[in-house]
Amino acid sequence: xxxxxxxxxxxxxxxxxxxxxxxxxxxxxxxxxxxxxxxxxxxxxxxxxxxxxxxxxxxxxxxxxxxxxxxxxxxxxxxxxxxxxxxxxxxxxxxxxxxxxxxxxxxxxxxxxxxxxxxxxxxxxxxxxxxxxxxxxxxxxxxxxxxxxxxxxxxxxxxxxxxxxxxxxxxxxxxxxxxxxxxxxxxxxxxxxxxxxxxxxxxxxxxxxxx
Numbered sequence: 012x013x014x015x016x017x018x019x020x021x022x023x024x025x026x027x028x029x030x031x032x033x034x035x036x037x038x039x040x041x042x043x044x045x046x047x048x049x050x051x052x053x054x055x056x057x058x059x060x061x062x063x064x065x066x067x068x069x070x071x072x073x074x075x076x077x078x079x080x081x082x083x084x085x086x087x088x089x090x091x092x093x094x095x096x097x098x099x100x101x102x103x104x105x106x107x108x109x110x111x112x113x114x115x116x117x118x119x120x121x122x123x124x125x126x127x128x129x130x131x132x133x134x135x136x137x138x139x140x141x142x143x144x145x146x147x148x149x150x151x152x153x154x155x156x157x158x159x160x161x162x163x164x165x166x167x168x169x170x171x172x173x174x175x176x177x178x179x180x181x182x183x184x185x186x187x188x189x190x191x192x193x194x195x196x197x198x199x200x201x202x203x204x205x206x207x208x209x210x211x212x213x214x215x216x217x218x219x220x221x222x
Contacts, residue, residue, distance in 0.1 A: 035174075038174065042167065042170055042171060043191075045170075046061060046167055046191070047060065047061055048061070048062065049158070050158075050159040050160060051064075051102065051156040051157065051158060051159060052156060052158075052159050053152060053153070054152075054156075058159055062191060064100070065191045066190070066222045067098070068098045068099070068189075069098045069186065069188065069189055069210060070102050070156075070186075071102065071186050071206075072104060072164075072168065072185040073103045073184050074105075074182065075104075075105070075106060075182030075200070076105070076106060077105045079200060080103045080104070080105055080182075080200070082200070083184070083200035083201065084103060084155070087154075087203055089203070090206075091154055094203065094206070094207065095154060096212050097206075097207070097210040097211065097212055097213060097218075098189065098213045098218070099154075099206070099210070100155070101155045101156070103155070103157075103158070104158055104161060104165060104168060105161070107165075108161040108165075109161035109162025109163070109165045109166075171193070171196070177198065182200065183197065183198055183199070184197055184200055184201045189221045190221060190222055
């Protein structure tokens with residue numbers, strides 16, 4: 012192969028690699044945006060988008076069979092106090108529950124629920140801050156939140172599994188950062204004692220850097 016031919020091959024390979032990396036980055040941005048819009052029901056029955064909880068909690072998504080997720084939730088109760096100090100909010104997602112829910116516009120929410128969500132303006136950051144004062148929102152957050160429109164949650168989790176090379180539908184947990192991005196994920200359910208070692212308390216400097 013001549014020098015020119017070899018150069019062309021290298022150029023084409025680099026171009027293909029750049030395009031693939033760009034596609035992966037765009038797909039990740041889309042997944043992050045979709046995640047931020049997923050709705051939760053708090054203990055007070057208020058429905059919020061996940062983005063509204065940024066800087067306030069570290070959601071831990073537990074996705075799997077009902078028995079597996081229920082056991083993980085019970086085990087988490089043993090560490091409840093320490094997990095709350097680290098801002099952990101449990102978000103259980105049971106495989107298949109979304110198929111039993113009729114999906115409507117607005118992630119399948121009722122009209123009443125939809126109107127309780129923030130209006131979609133041009134300024135994304137402003138929308139996250141305008142719906143409710145953070146001090147009041149904090150008072151409504153407990154140890155667990157209920158997913159609204161489980162089919163949308165399940166779809167996002169399966170897309171995330173594909174991106175990480177995990178077989179869609181396996182039991183997994185996903186830990187989010189305070190800024191709403193994925194911190195890490197793992198197969199099965201979390202080791203809560205290990206999670207306590209990994210996550211700094213909310214008042215720690217490392218938590219402030221995560222916001």
